[in-house]
Structure formats: structure tokens, C-alpha cells
Amino acid sequence: MPKLKTAIISLTCCEGCQFAILDLGAKLLKVAEFLDLDNFRLGSSHKSTGPYDVIFMEGTPITDENISVLIKARKQTKILVALGACADLGGVAEIKNYSKIGRGKMMSYVYKNIEGINNPKIKPISAYVKVDGKIPGCPIDKDEFVRFAQELIAGKIYKIPDIPVCYECQLKENNCLLQEGKPCFGPVTLGGCGAICPSNNFICEACRGPIREKNLPSLKKIIGKRLSAKEMMKIAEIHGVKDELERTNQD
Amino acid sequence: MRIVIDHIARIEGHAGFIGKIVNGKIAEAKIETQEGARLFESLLIGRHYFDAPVITARICGVCPVIHMLTSIKAIENAFGIDPHPLTVTLRQLMLAGQTIQSHTLHLYFLVLADYFNADSGIEFAQKYPEDAKEFLALRDFGNRIVEIIGGRTIHPLTPKTGGFTKLPDTKKLAKLSAEIPQNMAAAKKLLNIISNVPLPEFSRSTNYVAMRDNIGYLPYEGLICSTQNHSMSAEKFIKTIRETETIHTPSKRAKIHSKGYLVGALSRINLNSKKLNQEAAIELKKLNVTIPCFNSFYNNIAQAIEIIHLIEEAKVLLDEYLSEINDLGINEINNQFKPKTSYGVGALEAPRGTLFHAYKFNREGLIVSTNIITPTVQSIANLEEDLKVWLKTRERGSQINIEEEKKAVMKLIRAYDPCITCATH
Numbered sequence: 001m002p003k004l005k006t007a008i009i010s011l012t013c014c015e016g017c018q019f020a021i022l023d024l025g026a027k028l029l030k031v032a033e034f035l036d037l038d039n040f041r042l043g044s045s046h047k048s049t050g051p052y053d054v055i056f057m058e059g060t061p062i063t064d065e066n067i068s069v070l071i072k073a074r075k076q077t078k079i080l081v082a083l084g085a086c087a088d089l090g091g092v093a094e095i096k097n098y099s100k101i102g103r104g105k106m107m108s109y110v111y112k113n114i115e116g117i118n119n120p121k122i123k124p125i126s127a128y129v130k131v132d133g134k135i136p137g138c139p140i141d142k143d144e145f146v147r148f149a150q151e152l153i154a155g156k157i158y159k160i161p162d163i164p165v166c167y168e169c170q171l172k173e174n175n176c177l178l179q180e181g182k183p184c185f186g187p188v189t190l191g192g193c194g195a196i197c198p199s200n201n202f203i204c205e206a207c208r209g210p211i212r213e214k215n216l217p218s219l220k221k222i223i224g225k226r227l228s229a230k231e232m233m234k235i236a237e238i239h240g241v242k243d244e245l246e247r248t249n250q251d
Numbered sequence: 252m253r254i255v256i257d258h259i260a261r262i263e264g265h266a267g268f269i270g271k272i273v274n275g276k277i278a279e280a281k282i283e284t285q286e287g288a289r290l291f292e293s294l295l296i297g298r299h300y301f302d303a304p305v306i307t308a309r310i311c312g313v314c315p316v317i318h319m320l321t322s323i324k325a326i327e328n329a330f331g332i333d334p335h336p337l338t339v340t341l342r343q344l345m346l347a348g349q350t351i352q353s354h355t356l357h358l359y360f361l362v363l364a365d366y367f368n369a370d371s372g373i374e375f376a377q378k379y380p381e382d383a384k385e386f387l388a389l390r391d392f393g394n395r396i397v398e399i400i401g402g403r404t405i406h407p408l409t410p411k412t413g414g415f416t417k418l419p420d421t422k423k424l425a426k427l428s429a430e431i432p433q434n435m436a437a438a439k440k441l442l443n444i445i446s447n448v449p450l451p452e453f454s455r456s457t458n459y460v461a462m463r464d465n466i467g468y469l470p471y472e473g474l475i476c477s478t479q480n481h482s483m484s485a486e487k488f489i490k491t492i493r494e495t496e497t498i499h500t501p502s503k504r505a506k507i508h509s510k511g512y513l514v515g516a517l518s519r520i521n522l523n524s525k526k527l528n529q530e531a532a533i534e535l536k537k538l539n540v541t542i543p544c545f546n547s548f549y550n551n552i553a554q555a556i557e558i559i560h561l562i563e564e565a566k567v568l569l570d571e572y573l574s575e576i577n578d579l580g581i582n583e584i585n586n587q588f589k590p591k592t593s594y595g596v597g598a599l600e601a602p603r604g605t606l607f608h609a610y611k612f613n614r615e616g617l618i619v620s621t622n623i624i625t626p627t628v629q630s631i632a633n634l635e636e637d638l639k640v641w642l643k644t645r646e647r648g649s650q651i652n653i654e655e656e657k658k659a660v661m662k663l664i665r666a667y668d669p670c671i672t673c674a675t676h
Contacts, residue, residue, distance in 0.1 A: 016311075016312025092311070101293075139312065139405040200409050201409070206306075
């Protein structure tokens with residue numbers, strides 16, 4: 001069977017999702033048997049061109065160049081996958097959308113003399129191009145990447161079951177952080193991560209995005225006993241998921 | 252003549268290079284970053300202190316541990332928290348794991364391909380599968396130290412101000428300790444490969460800067476020392492350096508008295524080599540390298556020596572933790588504290604050099620101002636100065652071949668192991 005010609009491309013980000021793939025180690029060499037990782041910039045100096053069967057896109061479109069890379073990628077590939085929270089939701093960069101001081105002032109706080117640098121409102125890649133699938137999280141779960149790759153070979157796009165983080169957290173018999181009064185977003189967040197954060201006694205900050213049938217008002221009520229809704233939603237700013245959480249449920 | 256490299260592959264982040272040679276003289280040698288403005292320093296303003304380690308870890312996917320821990324250290328210094336010795340032991344283990352994985356990745360996947368005419372780390376791994384297996388395992392060893400203590404390799408979860416959210420499984424730590432010998436063998440093999448590739452001849456003395464204390468090679472506390480200036484506290488050091496901006500790219504260059512300086516493995520070897528652990532010291536001696544070493548390409552040798560040092564260090568730290576933890580629980584280890592109006596600076600040695608986080612807090616522990624100075628921001632001016640000298644002095648035939656020049660430029664840039672995502676935080 002011919003390999004799928006695959007590229008992993010980074011826009012502006014920490015590149016941690018690409019490292020998660022590299023962290024597969026020996027398993028990555030296995031994945032490379034069926035995905036032709038033709039453009040894996042981090043590991044290669046070989047320049048390649050499309051068309052591609054699949055492009056995994058990590059990072060946030062911030063510069064004009066980022067946006068044109070993204071649009072070009074869409075034209076060059078059959079399947080475009082959002083890799084990680086930055087591409088999927090906007091990621092940490094989206095905190096600036098919610099800041100009261102405003103993007104311009106935030107820029108001049110860091111760079112006093114800069115000129116002509118892009119500083120747009122942060123949007124996920126789906127605001128610019130059609131996206132066919134996603135591997136969410138900050139960072140991605142590397143085993144989910146393998147599962148996604150295996151499904152691709154079978155001609156399918158892996159869809160994460162619409163089950164909240166709480167489900168996996170309970171299976172692991174963790175203490176419920178929400179019951180301890182901590183602002184955990186597990187009930188409204190898409191699982192598949194093995195509830196890795198609560199399993200480490202760290203609240204779920206919703207980096208994988210919301211489930212379809214989320215009940216945010218109910219969560220606000222539970223957390224509201226300890227924390228104002230405003231303070232609670234500040235946590236949802238961290239991975240850029242606040243706007244997605246506040247959107248009304250769609251059918 | 253212009254040497255333009257659009258994308259420098261096999262470095263962390265996006266950058267290009269522009270060099271100009273006019274009448275045989277180097278008129279320009281500039282690294283151009285291509286990341287968008289990320290504004291991490293302003294993302295933190297107005298947020299709670301406990302968000303800082305979580306958010307700043309996301310500056311870099313290859314060295315999130317060091318950002319997280321330096322951030323925590325800055326907060327602890329501000330609030331006057333003196334962490335439990337075992338908290339420090341676990342943090343030092345995480346730092347060791349972080350640097351073992353980062354150096355191994357850099358040397359094996361990003362650098363060696365340069366010397367073996369392979370295009371990629373993956374291609375290189377497929378050419379020499381047995382070596383690849385061993386070095387992947389070595390990198391994985393570093394990663395697992397981080398994972399067992401931090402809960403996850405990339406963007407760890409457990410470290411927090413005053414301690415940890417959860418203590419590691421001691422059985423898993425004991426297992427790591429048992430894996431030291433095979434990883435030591437792999438680390439020595441990696442050094443052997445690196446020290447046998449023909450590293451270019453090059454010499455330019457500069458100001459080498461690293462943290463230093465009276466105890467170890469990679470101190471948790473210590474003063475910032477340099478080969479040309481007096482040693483000083485981290486607070487004073489970040490006031491001494493000046494960050495200059497380029498007008499059109501969102502990256503900065505830090506200088507001391509208008510001059511570039513170098514941080515990272517070579518600086519640490521030049522300043523602290525006497526404090527290397529036994530086996531690392533023996534291996535360094537065998538190589539007959541004169542210390543201080545002025546050849547920037549030897550940063551790669553220094554990294555390989557550091558991996559050996561850190562594997563010895565990991566053994567000591569693991570044994571220390573396992574023998575002292577006994578019945579101590581998280582409540583005995585974690586500090587209790589209250590936020591207060593304060594200012595704190597944290598500094599630690601990251602894989603690529605000294606990293607600084609500085610925060611000011613109000614009474615509720617909300618962040619009022621921030622300053623983050625990454626290793627690459629500090630070394631990049633020095634790299635550009637090196638590139639000028641390297642382009643001028645390197646041996647070449649009578650004809651200048653642009654492709655050869657590009658390769659030479661990239662070789663030096665890669666030897667530095669720059670992290671462009673950190674540079675444009």
C-alpha cells in the first residue's frame with residue numbers, strides 16, 4: 001500500500017505538539033512506515049512540496065506569512081488536521097483577545113520600538129480554512145496521534161468520542177477536584193486524554209475544547225460557591241477555550 | 252554577494268539568515284526570526300501568580316520544564332518561600348531529565364546529520380538503526396524522569412509554588428535508578444561519536460556567562476558569573492544587561508555593556524568544569540580540550556559531556572530522594588505561604604543557558620509586571636559576531652560556492668542550538 005504523503009507544519013507556537021510526536025521515539029519509526037513524513041521540518045532539512053494526502057497543522061496564525069502558509073497548505077492537501085490547542089482553539093496566544101488593556105498596549109509593553117508587526121485578534125485555524133479533523137490538547141496526547149494515523153490508513157478520519165474528561169477521571173478513581181471546591185473544567189471538556197491533569201491533582205483547564213452537550217451554567221453554579229464566574233472563566237482564557245465554551249450548544 | 256537562507260531547518264522554531272559579503276569583507280550577518288509576536292510577558296499581566304508557571308511553560312515545547320521551574324522560583328523568591336530540600340531535589344531531577352532529553356535530541360537528531368550527510372534525523376536513524384535505538388532510549392530516559400515526577404513530559408503538571416501537587420511513585424524512581432548504567436554507556440557512545448566528527452577549527456574568545464555556586468556544576472542557587480565581569484546576583488544581572496530590539500522582527504538581543512556574550516553548555520564548561528562529576532571529568536580530560544575553550548563548535552562536545560554529568564547527577568539525586576522521603580507526605584514537604592506585594596527574580600540553567608523570570612505582584616498575588624530573558628536572546632548577538640568571523644576566516648577553495656557557504660553558516664547556527672520560539676517569547 002502506498003504511504004500517505006504527510007506534512008507537519010508549525011505556525012506560531014511552542015512546537016510542543018511536534019515534540020510530542022517526536023517523543024513517540026521507536027513508535028514514531030513505526031508510524032513512519034505508513035505515513036511518509038515528508039515535511040517534518042524539525043527533524044529534516046529536506047525541503048519538499050505538495051500535494052499532500054495529509055497536513056497536520058500546529059500553532060496559531062499570527063503573522064501574514066502564517067496565514068498564507070495555512071491557506072496554501074489547505075490548497076495542497078486532501079486532509080487538513082488541527083494539531084493541538086493553538087490550531088484547534090487559539091491556544092495561549094488567545095489570552096490577549098480577552099485582555100482589558102488591549103492588543104496594542106500589550107505589544108508595546110513587550111516591544112517599545114517595533115514597527116509593522118502583525119498583532120491580529122487570535123482565531124483558530126478553522127476561522128481561516130476548512131479543517132477536516134483535530135487532535136486537540138495542550139499538548140496533544142501522543143497516543144491519540146498514533147490512533148489518528150492508523151485510522152487515516154484505513155481511510156477514516158478519527159473522531160474523538162463526545163465524552164467528558166470526568167468519565168475517564170472516574171474510571172481512574174481519582175478524587176474529584178470539583179468536590180474539593182477546585183475550579184475543574186472536567187464536566188464540560190472533551191475527554192480522550194485519560195484525565196491526565198486531574199490524575200496529577202491538577203484541575204482540567206479545558207485545553208481539549210468543549211463537548212457538544214456542555215452544561216456551562218451548571219458548572220458555573222457548582223464552582224460559583226467558591227469563585228466568581230468571572231474568575232472561573234479567566235481560567236478558560238489560558239488555552240483560548242473561553243469563547244468556544246460560551247457559545248450555545250449546536251445540534 | 253548575499254547569502255540568504257529562508258528557513259534554517261533542524262533548529263527549534265523558525266528563523267532565516269542574511270549575510271552580505273562586500274569586497275571580501277563581511278558587511279552583515281543577521282539571524283532573522285520568523286515567529287509571530289507572542290507577547291508572553293504581557294499575557295501574564297493581571298493574572299494570578301499560579302497561572303505564570305502554566306502559561307510560561309508554553310513558551311517552549313522543548314524546554315517547558317525550565318520555564319515552569321524558573322517561573323516558580325521567581326514567585327517563591329518574591330513571596331519569601333524557602334522550598335523543602337526534597338522539593339529542590341525533585342526539581343533538580345526534572346532539570347536533569349530536561350537537559351538530557353534536550354541535548355540528546357539536539358546532538359543526535361539535529362546536529363549529527365550535518366556531519367554524516369543525512370538530510371534528517373529520521374533518515375540518519377534509519378541508516379544506523381542500532382545507534383538510533385540506544386540514543387532514542389537515552390532521550391527517553393530524560394523524558395521519563397520528567398514524566399514520573401512532573402506527570403507529563405511536555406508542559407508538566409505537578410510542580411507548583413511551594414512544592415508539588417503530587418509526589419512521584421518511589422517504585423518508578425527506583426526503576427529509573429536501576430537504568431543508569433545502560434544510559435551512561437549510551438551517553439559515552441554519543442560523546443565518542445561527537446568527538447570523532449571533524450569539528451571545524453574556529454576560535455573567538457568572548458564573555459562566557461553561567462550560574463555558579465560553591466557546590467555543583469549546575470547549581471540550583473548561585474550567582475551569575477562571567478569570565479569578564481564580576482559575579483553578581485540574578486537581580487543585579489538582569490539590570491546590568493540591556494535588551495535591544497530589532498525594528499521589524501519580534502525578537503530581542505541582550506548585551507552587557509553593548510557587547511554580546513555567550514550562555515549555555517560551553518559557557519558552563521568554561522566556568523564550572525572543575526565541578527563536573529567524576530566520569531564526566533574523566534571523559535573531558537581524555538579529550539585534551541584546553542579550558543577555557545574558544546571554539547563555539549565545541550558547544551556540542553560540552554553538551555555531550557553534560558549528558559554524562561547529568562546521568563551521574565540523576566543517580567545521586569534519585570538515591571538522595573529515595574533514602575530521605577521515608578514517611579514524609581506531601582503536606583510535610585509543601586510550603587504554606589501567602590501572596591504579598593513583592594518583586595522576585597528566578598534564574599536557572601536551562602539546556603541552552605541561564606534563564607531569567609522576574610515578576611512584580613500586588614497584595615492579592617496578581618501579576619503587575621514581568622520580564623523574561625531567555626538563553627537564546629542572550630546568545631544570539633554572540634552568534635552573529637561568531638558568524639561574521641567564521642565567514643571571514645573559514646578555510647575554503649579559491650571559488651566561493653554559495654551552497655557551501657550556506658551549509659557552513661547553518662553548521663555554526665546549529666552548534667549553538669538556538670531556540671527561536673524561546674527567543675520570540
